[in-house]
Amino acid sequence: MEKSKKLMDKLFARGRDFLGVEYPILGGAMSWISEAKLVSAISNAGGFGVLAGGNMPIDLFKEEIKKTSELTDKPFGVNLITIAPNFRKQLDHALEIGFPYIIFAGGLPPRDAINKVKQTSSKVMCFAPTVGLAKTLIKMGVDALIIEGHEAGGHIGPVSTSVLAEQILPHTKEVPVFVAGGIGSGLLMIHYLMMGASGVQLGTRFVISEESIAHNNFKNAIIKASSKDAVPCAQFDPRVPVIPVRSIVNEGARDFTTLQLGLLAQIERGDMNTREASEKLESFWIGGLKKAVIDGDIENGSLMAGQSVGLATKVMPVTEIIEELINRGIEETDRILDLVDVCDD
Numbered sequence: 001m002e003k004s005k006k007l008m009d010k011l012f013a014r015g016r017d018f019l020g021v022e023y024p025i026l027g028g029a030m031s032w033i034s035e036a037k038l039v040s041a042i043s044n045a046g047g048f049g050v051l052a053g054g055n056m057p058i059d060l061f062k063e064e065i066k067k068t069s070e071l072t073d074k075p076f077g078v079n080l081i082t083i084a085p086n087f088r089k090q091l092d093h094a095l096e097i098g099f100p101y102i103i104f105a106g107g108l109p110p111r112d113a114i115n116k117v118k119q120t121s122s123k124v125m126c127f128a129p130t131v132g133l134a135k136t137l138i139k140m141g142v143d144a145l146i147i148e149g150h151e152a153g154g155h156i157g158p159v160s161t162s163v164l165a166e167q168i169l170p171h172t173k174e175v176p177v178f179v180a181g182g183i184g185s186g187l188l189m190i191h192y193l194m195m196g197a198s199g200v201q202l203g204t205r206f207v208i209s210e211e212s213i214a215h216n217n218f219k220n221a222i223i224k225a226s227s228k229d230a231v232p233c234a235q236f237d238p239r240v241p242v243i244p245v246r247s248i249v250n251e252g253a254r255d256f257t258t259l260q261l262g263l264l265a266q267i268e269r270g271d272m273n274t275r276e277a278s279e280k281l282e283s284f285w286i287g288g289l290k291k292a293v294i295d296g297d298i299e300n301g302s303l304m305a306g307q308s309v310g311l312a313t314k315v316m317p318v319t320e321i322i323e324e325l326i327n328r329g330i331e332e333t334d335r336i337l338d339l340v341d342v343c344d345d
């Protein structure tokens with residue numbers, strides 16, 4: 001047990017220093033869900049909560065940062081979607097107040113936005129869904145990467161987390177790398193740390209935390225679902241690119257298919273251009289997620305969830321989720337150390 005704790009400390013050291021937390025476990029930002037209560041609960045439990053900027057109007061964004069800061073004196077981050085309408089206003093405010101950790105989501109972030117953060121003492125973290133993008137982002141000067149695989153909930157990249165981990169972790173020394181997508185327990189957490197990760201990010205498991213404001217209908221849908229139920233949406237025509245979204249299949253997911261086919265028909269007739277069509281598809285998800293998370297409409301709303309949904313089986317307080325991740329991690333390091341002992345005999 002003593003040895004396991006030592007090993008865990010070693011594995012956590014870089015992420016712990018970078019984030020200034022006890023456990024380098026990020027509660028991934030989730031639009032509508034990652035607000036003051038959940039974010040502060042994750043940070044107060046020793047993890048790193050991340051506030052979702054999403055489509056928040058600037059006044060609400062300012063208010064949420066203030067509220068979260070009142071609920072925790074521990075570090076937390078803000079996640080800004082670079083293609084969201086209020087992105088620039090949110091970024092300017094975060095820099096104005098010297099917010100320490102800014103995470104850019106939503107494709108390759110604009111170079112000037114990264115440079116703007118780099119001119120301050122704030123740290124900038126970005127998502128790398130491919131090995132090429134990871135290299136580009138490091139060259140652009142980001143302070144840390146989050147590699148997020150295809151298994152994750154919400155908008156997803158093309159490559160699975162395990163393959164990204166193999167491609168990126170052993171070769172990336174310049175910046176800390178956090179791994180997201182498909183992590184449901186401390187078992188996988190430990191193995192990504194042993195491969196060189198500085199920490200992990202989880203989303204789906206925190207959706208069903210006690211502190212999450214997600215509607216009970218949404219939480220129950222997650223508890224009931226198995227991993228095979230969380231599937232990515234399809235793209236039918238490259239003229240209207242679709243960033244795949246992983247969600248539990250329901251009427252809402254089927255509506256997305258209908259909407260996409262309808263928009264393609266309008267493009268064929270010349271009644272709509274492709275940019276307008278893409279915008280309509282993106283706003284479908286934002287509205288759909290709110291419908292499910294806030295209104296509890298789990299038939300027509302969007303039930304974004306990762307494949308780790310199969311490991312999200314009951315509502316628990318955030319402290320217990322984090323405790324469970326750590327305890328499972330210690331159990332696994334114990335097992336590994338026993339194996340090493342056997343080899344030494």
Ligand SMILES: Cc1cc2nc3c(=O)[nH]c(=O)nc-3n(C[C@H](O)[C@H](O)[C@H](O)COP(=O)(O)O)c2cc1C
Nearest residue numbers: 028029030031105152153154181182203204304306
């Ligand atoms: C309901 C939901 C909403 C999400 N919204 C966002 C978001 O607004 N911005 C973002 O960068 N990631 C978003 N994500 C991704 C999470 O932050 C996290 O990276 C992902 O859930 C990790 O995979 P996991 O669900 O397998 O743990 C969302 C995920 C879910 C499940």
